[in-house]
Amino acid sequence: xxxLVWLAFVLGAALAQGGLAVFTGLVNVTANTFNTxxxxxxxxxLQDPAADAADTGGDGDGFELNPLNAFxxxxxxxxxxxxxxxxxxxxxxxxxxxxxxxxxxxxxxLDWWLDSTAGVSSMSVELSWxxxxxxxxxxxxxVETTSEHTxxxxxxxxxxxxxxxxxxxxxxxxxxxxxxxxxxxLRDFLLDWVPVTVYYGP
Ligand SMILES: [Ca+2]
Ligand SMILES: [Ca+2]
Ligand SMILES: [Ca+2]
Numbered sequence: 001x002x003x004l005v006w007l008a009f010v011l012g013a014a015l016a017q018g019g020l021a022v023f024t025g026l027v028n029v030t031a032n033t034f035n036t037x038x039x040x041x042x043x044x045x046l047q048d049p050a051a052d053a054a055d056t057g058g059d060g061d062g063f064e065l066n067p068l069n070a071f072x073x074x075x076x077x078x079x080x081x082x083x084x085x086x087x088x089x090x091x092x093x094x095x096x097x098x099x100x101x102x103x104x105x106x107x108x109x110l111d112w113w114l115d116s117t118a119g120v121s122s123m124s125v126e127l128s129w130x131x132x133x134x135x136x137x138x139x140x141x142x143v144e145t146t147s148e149h150t151x152x153x154x155x156x157x158x159x160x161x162x163x164x165x166x167x168x169x170x171x172x173x174x175x176x177x178x179x180x181x182x183x184x185x186l187r188d189f190l191l192d193w194v195p196v197t198v199y200y201g202p
Pocket of ligand 3: 193
């Protein structure tokens with residue numbers, strides 16, 4: 001009988017709300033316990049690097065001029081002069097998400113340009129999940145401009161050819177490595193910003 005009264009009340013409330021059931025409270029429940037932490041779909045937003053290092057390749061000094069300028073949008077740029085084949089790492093992105101999340105995509109943004117479009121030039125990015133020991137295949141932006149343009153490599157459903165663990169985005173593990181490509185040794189590569197966005201879900 002009590003159940004029927006309750007049912008009539010709920011149905012009446014639902015009708016009164018134009019079909020929306022209204023949650024009014026729990027009866028005979030003393031405790032609610034959630035045993036797992038859900039991962040709601042989302043993304044990290046654009047994360048800035050906070051550390052960098054020149055890598056081997058080319059003349060071995062990467063973005064030798066003002067490399068820290070690539071930590072932020074605007075506010076000056078990093079420069080790799082006569083820079084064909086130079087490589088440079090950016091890291092300490094402080095990427096954070098729930099421990100139970102699955103990685104659905106990784107996006108690297110490059111705000112960059114050239115001193116000249118003479119020759120054939122491009123910029124590539126590889127990612128590391130183990131502090132720079134192992135790298136993904138490279139993705140390359142082949143757009144040549146002499147003023148800043150924004151390239152987006154990867155995306156919300158592109159995991160760069162592998163399955164990632166959340167722990168692989170720690171500052172100790174995750175790295176982005178940029179390579180300046182050109183068949184002209186005189187090309188200068190200018191980089192304003194290299195943020196990373198990680199997309200995740202349950
Ligand atoms: Ca910019
Ligand atoms: Ca250089
Ligand atoms: Ca900048």
